[in-house]
Amino acid sequence: MRIALAQISSTRDVAQNIELLRENVATAAQHDADLVVFPEASMLSFEGPLPDETAAHQGEWEKAVKDAAQQHGIAIAAGGFKTAGERVYNQLLLAYPDGSEKIYNKMHLFDAYGFEESENVAPGDELVLAEVAGTKLGLTVCYDVRFPKLYAEYSRAGAQVMLVIASWGEGSGKVDQWRALTTARALDSNSYVVAVGQAHPLTVGSDPDESPAPLGIGRSRVIDPFGRELVELGESPDLRLVELDLELVEEAHQKLPVLENAKLGY
Template sequence: MGVFKVAAVQMRSGESPERNAADMEILVREAAAKGATYVQTPEMTGAMVREKQTRDALFVSEDRDVIVKAARRLAAELGIFLHIGSTAIRRPDGKVANRALVFSPKGEILAIYDKIHMFDVDLDHGESWRESDGYEPGSQAVIAEIDGVKFGMAICYDLRFPQLFRAESLAGAQVLTVPAAFTRQTGEAHWHVLLRARAIENGAFVIAAAQGGLHEDGRETYGHSLIVDPWGRILAQADHDQPGVIVAEIDPAQSALARGKIPNLKNSREFTLVKASEKAERVEP
């Protein structure tokens, strides 16, 4: 695959999956109209809901999910690869996964990824989150192949675990995806630098569609969706937290060129970690 156009859709999802699906459709159609053949939506496209009882009533199985149904239809109608950054899916065992899905231009599911790292943190000013209370973490890293280009999949908090992106890059990923719902507090501090770092250290493009603004459930997300090239240069960005679309052209060959200039993936070596205090004492001859 040669040069192609990608888009990141920035949203402000509320508590109604049906309303969010309608908002998503408008933005995905806008992205396709701008020539994007790969379109990514943010984490929790389907619903941003903090209250457990509301979540339990809203979240359903994949075959009943309105976002999944809308994505199938849109991908097929528009002839695009549509990456739902994530939506909450109730698994057969009754547990809920924070799940990303990639749809082909035929409306078929090409790849599924369940978020591995749960956002269990205590921030400043009393802001506290326990994602593991509501979601079951995944255990498998996933690469989606789209017209010969390998896309490594991740979701939001995964961004802080470079080993995931390194493993995907060593397996050939040329594009790394990080759909997210970063809090405003953490986004202002770390969003740009972490995304650019993942691109630079892996010689890969990074596409990160974000949630932005004040949501119905009271949380506030950072927005500022980004598309970064393998040299760490920002190709497109939303400099705000409003819903919208950003678009950029991607040339997969640029990943190989960056890795040729800085071959850190190839030069990586295995090593052991030894504490100085535990080293054997030197024996004089």
């Protein structure tokens, strides 16, 4: 399976974010990717209130993602938002070339490090298993990566690749945590982890002014089922193609059967 990691830095300008998406999708399609993965909050950055902007632009965003998938014949996974009463859902939208879609609403909300995501975001309540190019995918968003049981459940349901789209918050030790968590989730689920984050805003000339909002650190990475790093990007916007050898998933299940050996429901 060939996956493109589209590490971008989104802003509060939805039209500009849509152009970033279109440009990266076109390039990924030219390189015969089966799937291009964008970060959490690709529709609209966390730097500001979400509900009003979401209500104004959610239809425009969803149409743009679906149109790009159909135009270029490629599956697209991208982070956006959708109105949920007075709050919004933080969504991973997976759009297919045939016009169909899968939607995962982020279950674990980032109420940590001085940021209260739950003030504006409502939690999802179910796992969503998807398939691209015959490969089963577990869909997750950012803070979900701190909860290993979620990934174990996806693996038991047949997922071979875990998508983690993120807008990871900067701070002391946060890069180390990102690396450790994404590696651990691959090891304890016998699966690939494809983790795509927002680029660091400073690399595109934006000064977040010490905002507590999680705006990105870059460092998108792919980890194989044995915990080996296949790629890690830097802090700047980038597009990288990665080939996944899916035979390694079955090999990991056989050689390191952590889910079969697990106790206490894990």
